[in-house]
Amino acid sequence: MNDAGKNLKDVRKRRGLTQSELANASGVSLSTIRKLEQGDRATARMETLRALAAALRVTTMRLVNGPKTEGPTTGTEERWEAVRRALERPPVSSELDDEPPTVAGVQKTLNDSLPLFTQDRFEDLSSALPAMLRDADALGPEGRGVRVRLLQLAGWLMVQTRQFGTAELALQRALDDAADRMEGAATVNTKCWLLLRQGELEKALELAVKWADETEPRISRATPAELSTWGWMLLRVSAAAVRNEQQGQATDALRLAKGAAVMLGREYAPENDFLRTFGPTTVKLKTAENASVTDRPDVVLRLAQHVPTYALKPTSNNRNRHYLDVADAHAKTGDYAEAFDRLSQIQRSSPEWLPNQSYARTVMKRIAEGRRTLTTEMRDMATAIHLEL
Template identity: 70%
Template sequence: MSTAGQRVKEVRKRRGLSQRELADASGVSLSTIRKLEQGERATARLETLRKLAHALRVPTMRLAGEPNPEDASAETVDRWTAVREALERPPLAPGLDDEPPTVSGVRAALRETEPLFSGDQFAALSVMLPPLLRDAEALGPEGRRVRVRLLQLAGWLMVQTRQFKAAETALERALDDAADRLEGAATVNTLCWLLLRQGELGKAYDLAVKWADETEPRMSRATPTELSTWGWMLLRVSAAAVRNSQPGEAEDALKFATAAAVALGREHAPENDFLRTFGPTTVKLKAAENAGVIDRPDMVLRLAERIPFSGLKPTSNNRNRHLLDVADAYVKTGDYAESFGKLQQINADSPEWLPNQRYARDILGRVISGRRTLTVEMRTMANVVGLPL
């Protein structure tokens, strides 16, 4: 496997640049480039690689290291070893001529990396995230805001990929650094989801209720961000309650979330944060999810018909989960072809997301048990979701 220095050297020569010319074009010191290319340093800060990549006119991923395509759909703990280590260990001490990371540089690198999160590009994130986490940690107090945002995203990713301990580490650190209740609530939103996925329903409910109370705005003058934040806390209350056999509390929380969504009148993403997008469509998606939890497939399908699905991105935070709820409803009503079709749709849009969903494995298991023969497509899907045949 080539090192970052070898990749820099390869692209630099292809561009016909000397080390000095690359240093002048990128703003990276000649000494750093030489040490990278000579193998004296195995890697570089992501901010440094980003500067070199811009000067060389290639994506930062080209220098950081492309993910192994054979691992692209594998559900594996080993993929996230470097991310866990970056979360749990202090940042590396800089070398004598290392240029320290800057807040603006790390913020720019994070901005370039965010589409990988919203697009469920897990293999690429396993490469990009460790150096970015180390750079953000090395910023010190002045980098608090960008570090909190990165830790929120890292925590969400670790929940998605069932790295629950690493998720807890990232989210607790983000919460400790939160500057105000709205920033803290953005982290608690994912913390509640983590507790739900771990089956800690009582803890999730209590935490969501506490933060719903703390973030409840005065409706007459609430900002869109306040409504979005409060609405998400209410959705977490409802999700925990419906799973914990508290239907009254679940319904009440969903009604208040609906009121917040109506006040917004549209889907709103505070600071363009896809994790916090909230509005009427989000509430409908979660209402359908609740219907699935209480085993009402008829209601799931009825609600699904009212959701403006065309406006949702294929890899948006709630869309794929909704498709799984619809697939589950179809299999419960005996429509195995429609159920399997939804799984195929998710896999086509989000091939790295689906293998991490045990829910998908359960649905496919019921599809297969209800069919007399297995098609080639079903065997392929079983391999994708890790269902033994």
């Protein structure tokens, strides 16, 4: 029996529940519980473990034998190999006939390339980013600011594409080079997301709580940048806590984040950093996300009616992620046509982003299991997101 199955069986017996009673309480099928406890299944989706943990009144990580992660899709590591090499190798001297890079030149290149990041144009970025990273490294100490920004963006892209080891490298380099607490927090924000994607819920929670405490401003004189930074740390606390079945802490953190957003009164991006955009709409998105994690599709759909997604850029950290929550809610409530429409909407706006989302495969699998027949478009979607039907 694997440790996850053993943990499940031990806790279930201490609670005095039969397998059938646990299935009824959690909504997880009896066959899945039996397979886990008998060792016929080596692991389970985090969603399944969370449901079991909630029914057993323990944290999700109490049942988990190490993080449960899904790696990059086929061909991803090859596409981004040049980026990985640029992150790993120390800077080299320019050739004699090369013009050395300048801070202004690298900064302009970064600014010009930002649409590639906001539009999730992964193929273009995998080609452009290596040279940008090498040039930033060659700048030396005077290029610290632009180098940190590039490392943050590289780490974010590696998390997006589930290349977690390379993400860790980029983010640690960014954190080591950070000049102050606010710049460090921008990196930690993504580091918490990395830990969440890896299933390291307790580590994510501990890190987010630490930095939420460190970045908490004096409310009476807090700047928009300080409120935004603190608000995002609180959202990471809430995200980790809700996934680890610590509902009280998740609710408290979300309440504080809402207060920070109310003080801002609008969506605010420190130094035009789209990754750190925070405000009332962002809090609404994360409130819906928490409802999705706790399997309340009706709440997700109700909240979605009040989210002004028309005002958001279709980047993976806001509207697209929210649309996945909405698609999942429709699939869970049996509205498979609407669920597929949402997936199609994401695919049209971010065709390179969607195949990297295991969540998209979960939603498409629900649709496939709920319908008697699949349309040609649905089968094409499954192929595009690497789901075997």
